[in-house]
Amino acid sequence: MAVYTQLSAGTLGDLVAQYDVGQLVSAKGIAEGVSNSNWLIETTGAGAAGDTRFILTMYERRIDRGDLPFFLDLLDFLSARGLPVPRTIHDRTGASFRLLDGKAVALIEFLPGVSVDSPTAEQAHDLGAVLARMHLAAQGFSGTRRNDLGPATSSRVLAECGADALAAIDPALPRAIRLAREVAERWPADLPQSVIHSDLFPDNVLMLGSAVAGLIDFYFACTDAMAYDLAVTHAAWCFGEGGKDFRHDIGHALIVGYESVRPLLGPERAALPLLAQGAALRFVSSRAFDWIDTPAGAMVTRKDPMDFMARLEFYREAGDRAFA
Numbered sequence: 001m002a003v004y005t006q007l008s009a010g011t012l013g014d015l016v017a018q019y020d021v022g023q024l025v026s027a028k029g030i031a032e033g034v035s036n037s038n039w040l041i042e043t044t045g046a047g048a049a050g051d052t053r054f055i056l057t058m059y060e061r062r063i064d065r066g067d068l069p070f071f072l073d074l075l076d077f078l079s080a081r082g083l084p085v086p087r088t089i090h091d092r093t094g095a096s097f098r099l100l101d102g103k104a105v106a107l108i109e110f111l112p113g114v115s116v117d118s119p120t121a122e123q124a125h126d127l128g129a130v131l132a133r134m135h136l137a138a139q140g141f142s143g144t145r146r147n148d149l150g151p152a153t154s155s156r157v158l159a160e161c162g163a164d165a166l167a168a169i170d171p172a173l174p175r176a177i178r179l180a181r182e183v184a185e186r187w188p189a190d191l192p193q194s195v196i197h198s199d200l201f202p203d204n205v206l207m208l209g210s211a212v213a214g215l216i217d218f219y220f221a222c223t224d225a226m227a228y229d230l231a232v233t234h235a236a237w238c239f240g241e242g243g244k245d246f247r248h249d250i251g252h253a254l255i256v257g258y259e260s261v262r263p264l265l266g267p268e269r270a271a272l273p274l275l276a277q278g279a280a281l282r283f284v285s286s287r288a289f290d291w292i293d294t295p296a297g298a299m300v301t302r303k304d305p306m307d308f309m310a311r312l313e314f315y316r317e318a319g320d321r322a323f324a
């Protein structure tokens with residue numbers, strides 16, 4: 001469960017009173033997620049929309065407060081353009097985030113839908129199409145943010161974790177140090193860019209039936225290659241337990257759905273096998289780092305870096321076949 005900070009009912013009530021959303025009725029810590037603390041907030045409702053359910057997010061480690069205007073403005077920008085993205089609820093002064101005990105918090109529109117563990121091809125097709133729509137819409141967004149979790153960072157983080165600490169997690173993990181260096185050296189520099197989500201895992205997509213109802217958790221969004229975002233999504237969606245059992249039908253539907261809105265250029269398609277290896281290494285490195293660095297007492301389930309080592313080995317071996 002990702003609740004790193006405990007907030008009293010009084011503190012939550014005072015916070016909610018800063019917004020035109022009615023009075024606090026309940027606040028429940030949300031089990032999913034690893035990065036931030038999240039609560040499902042219920043209120044008596046107010047204002048034009050009359051919404052009574054919201055997500056309260058407290059930004060914990062990894063989020064630089066200077067990046068919050070980028071993330072929150074992006075939500076508002078995409079939501080205003082009809083993408084299934086939650087808008088930010090602004091407080092009575094118009095601010096999109098506030099400080100609580102020195103930490104930034106934001107109230108976010110609640111979107112309906114459920115995260116699926118095992119998607120259907122129809123869901124993957126719709127996800128691909130929505131991702132492409134998001135990429136095209138985000139090209140009109142004026143904000144930019146460097147990807148600080150790119151292949152060079154994965155390589156550095158793994159090297160800094162060190163072979164001994166990685167081997168203590170799994171004897172096969174130190175090999176990631178060399179593979180990450182090799183991928184970083186071959187990384188393509190000139191693929192078309194937009195603002196990308198870069199963490200579009202099943203738990204960051206809400207589905208209603210076979211349609212995408214919500215894309216959430218834009219806190220790794222950055223300016224980078226659109227095809228890299230597709231590769232991240234491919235790596236996150238197309239495998240079974242432990243990163244095994246590649247589901248070609250899901251990968252195929254995802255790419256066909258994406259190309260139904262935005263056809264890939266030749267160099268983007270050719271780069272997919274390498275981009276997917278970089279995507280796998282990005283999650284190997286952050287998961288290995290977190291495994292070593294999770295704060296004592298945090299209510300959070302650590303994620304296994306080996307699930308993405310398995311994907312990395314698959315993409316190395318399969319090459320273009322993974323994207324046919």
Ligand SMILES: Nc1ncnc2c1ncn2[C@@H]1O[C@H](COP(=O)(O)OP(=O)(O)O)[C@@H](O)[C@H]1O
Nearest residue numbers: 030032033034035036055086109110111216217
């Ligand atoms: N806008 C939203 N609408 C509905 N549920 C949400 C929304 N934002 C977050 N959630 C719920 O909270 C969980 C954790 O949110 P998330 O932003 O993914 O946290 P983290 O940044 O810690 O990964 C999600 O899996 C989802 O269940």
Ligand SMILES: N[C@@H](CCOP(=O)(O)O)C(=O)O
Nearest residue numbers: 033034035199201283287303
């Ligand atoms: N998707 C990443 C974890 C990032 O955390 P999130 O809870 O913010 O999505 C992974 O699976 O390693």
